[in-house]
Amino acid sequence: MKTLKRIAVDMDGVLADTDAHYLTWYYNAYGVNIPYEQMLGKPEGEGFPEKDAIRNFILSPGFFRTLPVIPGAVETIKELMKDFEIYIVSAAMEFPLSLPEKYEWLQEHFPFIAWNNIVFCGDKSIINADYMIDDHPKNLDKFKGVTIMFNAAHNANITHHQRVRSWAEVLDLLKAAECSVD
Helix, strand or coil, X not given: CCCCEEEEECCECCCECHHHHHHHHHHHHHCCCCCHHHHCCCCCCCXXXXXXXXXXXXXXXXXXXXXXECCCHHHHHHHHCCCEEEEEEEECCCCCCHHHHHHHHHHHHCCCCCHHHEEEECCHHHCCCCEEEEXXXXXXXXXXXXXXXXXXXXXXXXXXXXXXXXXXXHHHHHHHHHHHHC
């Protein structure tokens, strides 16, 4: 039996659209539409006039539970599960409310992911997989396998990881990688 390669998939910014959520929550809280372009290349939260707004949102009940799914994520993960072991890996320990909310979110949107394929951790450098899909270079920089950086406003200026802009690109990239190995 062929051993499947493992893919570690981040949650926030990869499966869940945190950028869109920040903009929506900011508008709902302050009545101001912030253009997405204003966030480009800036650390999360620094593209907003109210300095602590994003941190306050992250610490608010319901923030993680109500994140929108990035288009194509559900279908692509299902497709990848045919040829790979998929693990959802999220650095959830910093924000106490995020643990139950992230788990509930995954149960709603990705109910086909088994509980033992969900890893909530503090430091992703412990993750042992063949590929990691993440939006934060700090997680990818420490990873020992193949890195895939999912496009986000805060990583717009980062060029030292393979960038993907959609789940369709992820699927194409990983299918091509597997075909080149066979």
